[in-house]
Amino acid sequence: MIDNRPSRRIIAHATLLVGVFIVAFPIYYTFVASTHSLQTILRPPLPLIPGDRFLENYATALFGGIGQIGGVSVGRLLWNSTVVAVLIAVGKILISIISAYAVVFFRFPLRMTFFWLIFITLMLPVEVRILPTYKVMVDFGLIDTYAGLTLPLMASATATLLFRQFFMTIPGELLEAARVDGAGPWRFFWDILLPLSKTNIAALFVIQFIYGWTQYLWPLLVTNRNDMGTIVIALRKMISFADADTQWHLVMVTCILAILPPILVVVFMQRWFVRGLVETEK
Amino acid sequence: MATVDLKNIRKIYPGGFEAVKKVNLAIRDGALCVLVGPSGCGKSTLLRMIAGLESITEGEIAIDGRMVNELGPAERDIAMVFQNYALYPHMSVYDNMAYGLRNRRMPKPEIDKRVREVAATLELDHLLTRRPRELSGGQRQRVAMGRAIVRNPKLFLFDEPLSNLDAKLRGQMRVEIKNLQRSLGVTSVYVTHDQLEAMTLADVLVVMNAGNVEQIGAPLDIYEKPATLFVASFIGAPPMNLLPLRHGEGRAALADGTEIGGSGLSLSGEATTLGIRPENLFLVTNNDEIGGNAIFEIVIRAIEPVGAESFIYGDVGKTRLVVRVAGKTAMEPGAKIHVGAKVADLHVFDDAGIRI
Ligand SMILES: Nc1ncnc2c1ncn2[C@@H]1O[C@H](COP(=O)(O)OP(=O)(O)OP(=O)(O)O)[C@@H](O)[C@H]1O
Ligand SMILES: [Mg+2]
Numbered sequence: 001m002i003d004n005r006p007s008r009r010i011i012a013h014a015t016l017l018v019g020v021f022i023v024a025f026p027i028y029y030t031f032v033a034s035t036h037s038l039q040t041i042l043r044p045p046l047p048l049i050p051g052d053r054f055l056e057n058y059a060t061a062l063f064g065g066i067g068q069i070g071g072v073s074v075g076r077l078l079w080n081s082t083v084v085a086v087l088i089a090v091g092k093i094l095i096s097i098i099s100a101y102a103v104v105f106f107r108f109p110l111r112m113t114f115f116w117l118i119f120i121t122l123m124l125p126v127e128v129r130i131l132p133t134y135k136v137m138v139d140f141g142l143i144d145t146y147a148g149l150t151l152p153l154m155a156s157a158t159a160t161l162l163f164r165q166f167f168m169t170i171p172g173e174l175l176e177a178a179r180v181d182g183a184g185p186w187r188f189f190w191d192i193l194l195p196l197s198k199t200n201i202a203a204l205f206v207i208q209f210i211y212g213w214t215q216y217l218w219p220l221l222v223t224n225r226n227d228m229g230t231i232v233i234a235l236r237k238m239i240s241f242a243d244a245d246t247q248w249h250l251v252m253v254t255c256i257l258a259i260l261p262p263i264l265v266v267v268f269m270q271r272w273f274v275r276g277l278v279e280t281e282k
Numbered sequence: 283m284a285t286v287d288l289k290n291i292r293k294i295y296p297g298g299f300e301a302v303k304k305v306n307l308a309i310r311d312g313a314l315c316v317l318v319g320p321s322g323c324g325k326s327t328l329l330r331m332i333a334g335l336e337s338i339t340e341g342e343i344a345i346d347g348r349m350v351n352e353l354g355p356a357e358r359d360i361a362m363v364f365q366n367y368a369l370y371p372h373m374s375v376y377d378n379m380a381y382g383l384r385n386r387r388m389p390k391p392e393i394d395k396r397v398r399e400v401a402a403t404l405e406l407d408h409l410l411t412r413r414p415r416e417l418s419g420g421q422r423q424r425v426a427m428g429r430a431i432v433r434n435p436k437l438f439l440f441d442e443p444l445s446n447l448d449a450k451l452r453g454q455m456r457v458e459i460k461n462l463q464r465s466l467g468v469t470s471v472y473v474t475h476d477q478l479e480a481m482t483l484a485d486v487l488v489v490m491n492a493g494n495v496e497q498i499g500a501p502l503d504i505y506e507k508p509a510t511l512f513v514a515s516f517i518g519a520p521p522m523n524l525l526p527l528r529h530g531e532g533r534a535a536l537a538d539g540t541e542i543g544g545s546g547l548s549l550s551g552e553a554t555t556l557g558i559r560p561e562n563l564f565l566v567t568n569n570d571e572i573g574g575n576a577i578f579e580i581v582i583r584a585i586e587p588v589g590a591e592s593f594i595y596g597d598v599g600k601t602r603l604v605v606r607v608a609g610k611t612a613m614e615p616g617a618k619i620h621v622g623a624k625v626a627d628l629h630v631f632d633d634a635g636i637r638i
Contacts, residue, residue: 173368176335181382181429182356191381195372 027259034058034252041248053249061253068238068247070226074254077231081213082261084149084230088212089205091154097197100163101189105175115164122157126218134221144228149219153212159204166200167193202272209265231258284346284436284469285311286332292340293327293493301327303493304341309486312467314460318480319490320516325473326441328490332471333439334358345436356385361430362439366446367422369414369429375401376410379429400432403462420451427459431466438463438470444479456482477517481505489513511635514557520593522629523563523603525556534576540599543577547625553638557629560593560606566620575622578603582617596621 029048033041036051065071102108103115126133133152142148170193178188194201219230229237235258238251286309293302302324309315317325330336332343334355343350350358361382369378376397383393401407404424414422423443430438443459444452460483463470474480480487481501489496489504489512497509508514514522526537527549534542534549536556549556558576566577580596580603587610594605594613605621613619630638 171366171368173364173366174370176333176355177362177364177368177370177429179335180333180355180360180362181433182385183381187385192370192372198372 027256030252030255034249034256036249038247038249041252057249057253058257061250061257066234066238066247066250066254068240068245069229069234072226072229072234074231074234074257076227077229077234077254078257078261080146080228081230081232081258083146084215084219085209085212085261087146087150088153088215089208091150092156092159092208093201093204095154096156096159097163097194097201099160100167101193103160104164104167105185105188118157118160120157121155122161126153130217130221137222142222144223144225148222149228149230150212153215153218156208159208162200162204163197166197170196198272202269206266206269210262213262285309285344286315286437286469286471287344287347288328288332288341289344290341291328291331291338291343293324293331293336294339301493302331305495307488307495307498309469309471312469313485314463314470314472314483315486315488316472316474316480316484317488317490318474318477318516319496321475323490324493325475325490329439329441329471329473332437333360333362358437359435360437360439361433361435362441363426363430363443365442367414367426367443369422369425371414374411374413375406375417375425375428378414378425379432382429382433396432396434397428400428404428404431419447420455423447423455427462431462435468438468438472440470440472442474443472444474445476452479459483477519481517489516491516507637508557508629509637511555511557511631514629514631514637518559520560520604520606522557522559523601525558525598525601525603527553527556536599536601538599538601540578540601543579543620547576547628549630550638552632553630554633555631555635557631558603558623558627560604562623562627563603563605563621564623565605565607566622575624576628577620577622579618579620580605582613582615582619584615585611585613587611 029046032048032050033046034057035054036047037053040047040051061074063073063075065073069077099114099118103111103118137143137148137152140148142151174192175188178192183191213230214232215230216232216236219233220236223229223233226234226237231254235251235254238254239246286307288305288307291302291305291307292300294300305328307315317328319325327336331338332345334350334353334357338351345358345360355362370381373381379397379400380393383396388396397410398407401410404427406421406424406428409417409421409425414425417425423446426443440459444455447455456479459472472483474483484501486498487501487504488498491512497504497513504513505517508517508522511524515524528535528537528539534547536542566575578598580598582594582596583602584595586593586595591609592607592611594607594611596603596605596619603621632638
């Protein structure tokens with residue numbers, strides 16, 4: 001890969017630029033559209049440079065409330081989505097790290113049975129168990145609540161498996177050294193296992209945050225009130241089939257705002273887990 | 283500081299494998315006791331039972347006269363140095379050493395004082411902020427030692443702590459461990475399969491084989507008077523020559539009929555194996571040396587000069603024999619020579635491998 005001939009470098013860079021263009025252009029175009037008035041958007045062709053309505057459009061969407069979704073502001077939707085995504089990510093990580101800890105480090109009756117039970121749930125995606133889950137949520141009165149939005153999505157066999165594999169690579173001597181040093185099960189988990197899992201946790205958080213952020217079917221079912229909707233759901237509701245009713249400029253603003261938090265999470269957490277990877281133990 | 287008493291210790295692993303069979307051992311206060319034996323003989327198992335990391339199937343372990351069978355490792359007031367050091371990878375050297383003390387809720391200033399003191403004696407002061415991965419193998423080893431020493435425990439346990447170091451460093455650390463143990467006066471149990479390490483470190487040497495204790499004693503006593511065939515062949519390098527004897531006849535002869543020359547050798551009827559250390563054999567150049575010695579005629583097969591000494595490999599009858607001679611030798615393979623050993627230097631074992 002170390003080839004410094006100029007011609008090759010130019011070709012390589014050109015290829016990369018084309019790739020970047022293909023990926024980035026639709027996003028750029030969305031952004032451009034979000035800075036024009038509805039009239040400009042509806043009268044083709046759409047200009048290629050941003051217009052002068054940036055502040056106005058974003059302020060309306062964020063704070064004003066949007067008619068198609070019952071006057072709820074995008075600010076509220078962002079908040080809902082963030083809460084849901086964070087709860088799902090943190091919940092998944094907490095539950096799976098604790099179950100992996102139990103399965104790997106403790107000897108209890110039916111240990112492997114429990115492990116396989118967790119494993120089997122991998123075969124059942126949310127959609128398959130969606131009706132019974134919905135019934136349970138209704139019975140618990142959890143429709144239109146954050147709990148209802150997040151709880152059914154928290155259990156994660158994948159994450160449990162990942163932590164289990166990681167824990168199994170931790171040398172037994174380390175556990176024994178900690179026991180000799182007077183660390184009980186809780187201390188060992190907190191002082192040694194958790195810091196060593198940092199990298200895994202960061203990677204999982206990113207994946208699960210985006211998983212939670214982009215959930216569609218479940219939030220659609222379990223929320224009726226517009227102010228409890230997530231941004232993805234709202235985006236869908238804002239587009240009406242009669243084209244004229246759709247406030248495209250606000251849809252574009254919402255699109256841009258909807259992709260910002262996942263990007264921020266990736267950028268922020270990447271620093272974390274790249275450092276973690278670089279620092280991995282010999 | 284403490285005494286350690288093992289009474290009829292037995293370990294059967296869940297799979298049904300009996301790793302330790304009825305071990306009795308008493309270690310006096312301040313002694314460095316070395317467990318040595320071939321791989322898989324149960325040394326680590328025994329050590330881990332003393333540490334409280336492994337349950338005891340049968341028997342009693344007492345530290346300082348107090349039965350500890352039911353206590354966890356933290357309550358036994360021991361410190362352990364592991365083969366792979368088992369340093370906490372995400373903690374600095376300082377935190378690695380302080381961790382055990384913090385868990386015991388020692389006040390911060392006291393912890394700080396102790397860690398710095400121990401770091402100074404181990405010459406780790408300039409490394410306190412480093413992570414384990416930023417240390418050399420030898421330095422990690424020292425940190426592992428330091429972590430044990432700061433705790434100021436009743437008992438040190440070492441499981442092959444030097445096996446990951448190169449030969450030279452191992453030699454240095456061996457001396458250092460010995461000196462530290464002496465000056466601290468902490469009773470210690472040390473597991474190794476390296477007999478040189480065992481011989482040089484031990485106050486009390488315990489030779490184990492297949493879950494049994496074969497012999498307990500001072501290293502030189504064991505070297506000079508091995509109690510069993512196993513100990514005779516295990517302790518000493520190169521190992522003792524073992525010659526099968528012909529049964530129940532007046533004149534001493536090997537099993538294949540080869541006569542043993544010389545005079546003064548009389549064997550009891552039960553003797554079945556004759557042991558001679560390579561360094562106890564000497565070259566016989568004139569007939570004056572026959573009195574009081576056992577003489578063998580050997581055919582030289584190979585010569586190994588290693589500098590300060592040479593090893594002559596030869597056959598007496600059908601049995602291979604090693605002779606150690608000082609310096610270099612001019613002899614050639616194929617030559618016939620006579621070697622002798624003082625009768626007092628011979629080791630004789632019976633059918634069951636027990637010393638007579
Ligand atoms: N957890 C276990 N379950 C079943 N058998 C075991 C277990 N641990 C060790 N053994 C067996 O017990 C015997 C003694 O093991 P141990 O680790 O004490 O040997 P050792 O003397 O320390 O050997 P080495 O010098 O190779 O470390 C071995 O035969 C081993 O296979
Ligand atoms: Mg071992």
